[in-house]
Amino acid sequence: MTFSFALREPSAIVDFMSTETDAVAAADLELISHELCPYVHRAAIVLREKGVPYRIRYIDLKAKPPWFLAVSPRGKVPVLVAGGVPIFESAVIVEYLDETHPPHIVPASPLERARHRAWAEIVSDLLVQQWKLMVAASAADRETARRNVVDLLQRFEPEVRGPWFAGDALGIVDVAIAPAFFRFDYLDRWWNLGLYEGLPNVGAWRDRLVARPSVRETVIDGFEEKLRAYVAQL
Amino acid sequence: MTFSFALREPSAIVDFMSTETDAVAAADLELISHELCPYVHRAAIVLREKGVPYRIRYIDLKAKPPWFLAVSPRGKVPVLVAGGVPIFESAVIVEYLDETHPPHIVPASPLERARHRAWAEIVSDLLVQQWKLMVAASAADRETARRNVVDLLQRFEPEVRGPWFAGDALGIVDVAIAPAFFRFDYLDRWWNLGLYEGLPNVGAWRDRLVARPSVRETVIDGFEEKLRAYVAQL
Numbered sequence: 001m002t003f004s005f006a007l008r009e010p011s012a013i014v015d016f017m018s019t020e021t022d023a024v025a026a027a028d029l030e031l032i033s034h035e036l037c038p039y040v041h042r043a044a045i046v047l048r049e050k051g052v053p054y055r056i057r058y059i060d061l062k063a064k065p066p067w068f069l070a071v072s073p074r075g076k077v078p079v080l081v082a083g084g085v086p087i088f089e090s091a092v093i094v095e096y097l098d099e100t101h102p103p104h105i106v107p108a109s110p111l112e113r114a115r116h117r118a119w120a121e122i123v124s125d126l127l128v129q130q131w132k133l134m135v136a137a138s139a140a141d142r143e144t145a146r147r148n149v150v151d152l153l154q155r156f157e158p159e160v161r162g163p164w165f166a167g168d169a170l171g172i173v174d175v176a177i178a179p180a181f182f183r184f185d186y187l188d189r190w191w192n193l194g195l196y197e198g199l200p201n202v203g204a205w206r207d208r209l210v211a212r213p214s215v216r217e218t219v220i221d222g223f224e225e226k227l228r229a230y231v232a233q234l
Numbered sequence: 235m236t237f238s239f240a241l242r243e244p245s246a247i248v249d250f251m252s253t254e255t256d257a258v259a260a261a262d263l264e265l266i267s268h269e270l271c272p273y274v275h276r277a278a279i280v281l282r283e284k285g286v287p288y289r290i291r292y293i294d295l296k297a298k299p300p301w302f303l304a305v306s307p308r309g310k311v312p313v314l315v316a317g318g319v320p321i322f323e324s325a326v327i328v329e330y331l332d333e334t335h336p337p338h339i340v341p342a343s344p345l346e347r348a349r350h351r352a353w354a355e356i357v358s359d360l361l362v363q364q365w366k367l368m369v370a371a372s373a374a375d376r377e378t379a380r381r382n383v384v385d386l387l388q389r390f391e392p393e394v395r396g397p398w399f400a401g402d403a404l405g406i407v408d409v410a411i412a413p414a415f416f417r418f419d420y421l422d423r424w425w426n427l428g429l430y431e432g433l434p435n436v437g438a439w440r441d442r443l444v445a446r447p448s449v450r451e452t453v454i455d456g457f458e459e460k461l462r463a464y465v466a467q468l
Contacts, residue, residue, distance in 0.1 A: 073356055073389050085345060092351040099344040110333040111319060117326040122307055155307050 029054040032068065032079040034061050035220050036230055038127055038179035039090035040078040044218035045175050046094050050101045091120060094175055105171050116166060119159065120176040126152045127180055133187055135234045146193050149184075153195060153202050160201040163208055170212075178215045181206045186224050263288040266302065266313040268295050269454045270464055272361055272413035273324040274312040278452035279409050280328050284335045325354060328406055339405050350400060353393065354410040360386045361414055367421055369468045380427050383418075387429060387436050394435040397442055404446075412449045415440045420458050 031047070033040040033056050047054050059068055064075060071086035072079045080087045080096070087093055098106050107113050129148040136142035156177075159165070165173040184195055184206075196203035209215055220226065265281070267274040267290050281288050293302055298309060305320035306313045314321045314330070321327055332340050341347050363382040370376035390411075393399070399407035418429055418440075430437035443449055454460065 074359065082345065082348075085349075087345075087348045087352060089352045089355045092348050092355065095351070096344050096348040099347070110330050111316065111321075113333070114316075114321045114326050114330040115319075117329070118321060118323045121323045121326065125308065 028083050030081040031056045032071070032077055032081065033058050034077045036223070036227055037077050038130075038183060039076075041179035041182070041215075041218060042090045042175050043078045043080060043093045043097070045178055045214045046097045046105070048214040048218050049105075049170065049175075050097065052097065052101050091117075091172075091176070094172055098172075105169065105175070107166070107171070112166075116172050119156075119165070119173045122152065122155070123173065123176040123180060126177065130180055130183060130187070133191075133193075134231045142191070146195070149193075149195060153199055156205075157199050157201050160205050162201065162205065165205065174209060178209045178212070181209050182215055182219070183227065185210060186227055190228070262317050264315040265290045266305070266311055266315065267292050268311045270457070270461055271311050272364075272417060273310075275413035275416070275449075275452060276324045276409050277312045277314060277327045277331070279412055279448045280331045280339070282448040282452050283339075283404065283409075284331065286331065286335050325351075325406075325410070328409055332406075339403065339409070341400070341405070346400070350406050353390075353399070353407045356386065356389070357407065357410040357414060360411065364414055364417060364421070367425075367427075368465045376425070380429070383427075383429060387433055390439075391433050391435050394439050396435065396439065399439065408443060412443045412446070415443050416449055416453070417461065419444055420461055424462070 029047070029052065031040065031043055031054055033044075035058055044056070059065060059077065061077070068079075069075055071081065072088050074088065076088070078088070078090055078093060080093045082096070087096055095106060098104050107116060126149065129145050129152065132145035133142060133149065136145055156165075161167045164170050165177075184193070187193060188195060196206060263281070263286065265274065265277055265288055267278075269292055278290070293299060293311065295311070302313075303309055305315065306322050308322065310322070312322070312324055312327060314327045316330070321330055329340060332338050341350060360383065363379050363386065366379035367376060367383065370379055390399075395401045398404050399411075418427070421427060422429060430440060
């Protein structure tokens with residue numbers, strides 16, 4: 001993909017912080033991505049669920065181009081470039097997309113919102129443990145990470161209302177966890193992790209999420225082989 | 235302080251997810267805290283800035299009571315118990331308090347909101363490095379953490395509009411970073427870290443934030459001695 005947006009200077013970004021810019025942002029979205037990144041996957045799922053057109057641009061995180069470091073203060077993906085303005089952090093991108101593209105997946109009630117946002121944060125712990133599973137240098141390290149994953153999934157078991165986390169509508173916890181479930185399927189197939197034993201609610205939730213087109217169809221072709229090659233060199 | 239709120243069962247929490255519960259939550263707030271925690275400090279600053287009455291309850295994180303683990307899935311503070319319903323994660327608590335207690339410190343524009351939320355997330359990296367400064371086992375480790383702190387502060391330098399992060403009104407980035415600045419003052423006094431050299435915008439911002447009553451007056455009495463004793467045993 002070509003590098004097709006013009007970066008604004010910080011002072012210009014400040015000047016453009018207006019409702020008009022938000023309208024521009026809605027019209028022109030580019031998602032800066034790494035091919036395998038679960039955090040990018042969250043943004044892509046929301047874009048697909050809402051039917052919002054966007055371009056995607058992949059970068060090599062081992063050789064980050066200077067323009068990328070200028071738009072991503074943490075040097076991480078995803079970055080969503082909205083009308084020329086970079087937005088970073090996956091949870092922030094998800095809320096931005098939800099605010100600018102109704103119908104909303106963030107609930108209207110402040111208390112319910114807080115519950116969803118907090119459980120979406122807990123998913124971040126799950127992704128940290130998924131990463132530790134992938135980089136484990138020994139069987140003992142892998143078993144520790146596996147147990148931590150199961151501990152976290154157990155906390156979700158009584159919280160899942162079904163069919164989605166919060167009931168009938170897909171929400172931000174579903175979006176947050178779907179990339180984790182999707183990747184666990186491969187790790188589980190390779191290493192027989194038995195993550196969902198004794199967790200019927202989480203297991204059924206996982207089944208529904210990984211079957212969802214917005215989850216399956218927003219990863220690159222040949223995902224499993226690329227993930228396997230990536231994990232092998234970690 | 236006494237343990238004075240009744241915990242609801244998870245199923246009851248679900249049933250109470252309504253506008254009425256939000257009204258109850260606004261009326262009865264208890265902040266579960268650790269005496270020195272910067273994340274709790276954020277919630278306390280927002281409560282003070284908004285003039286919202288609340289109770290505070292301190293717990294010993296080295297001997298977490300079972301009732302605490304039942305309301306805090308990550309075993310972390312802060313937890314805000316709002317009308318009997320626990321809310322966790324400091325950023326989530328800040329947004330909840332802002333949504334339920336106008337005037338709002340989260341901006342109305344989605345793009346501006348996203349910018350504030352993302353920079354508030356970067357403050358979390360700063361708090362991680364502050365922690366590494368405190369637990370450093372050697373002069374070399376401390377110097378590494380110090381350099382990482384300075385690198386992060388440098389990223390803020392061109393972003394601070396003044397007098398506060400985003401201009402004339404205190405916002406969520408100010409709330410997020412104030413506890414970090416407040417604690418750096420002590421670490422700097424003990425260890426002469428020179429964190430703000432060559433950073434006039436960040437330095438002036440820090441001066442204003444640590445002088446703000448909502449920041450200074452929401453920590454325990456004898457904070458410096460307690461922080462020093464805590465750091466000594468890390």
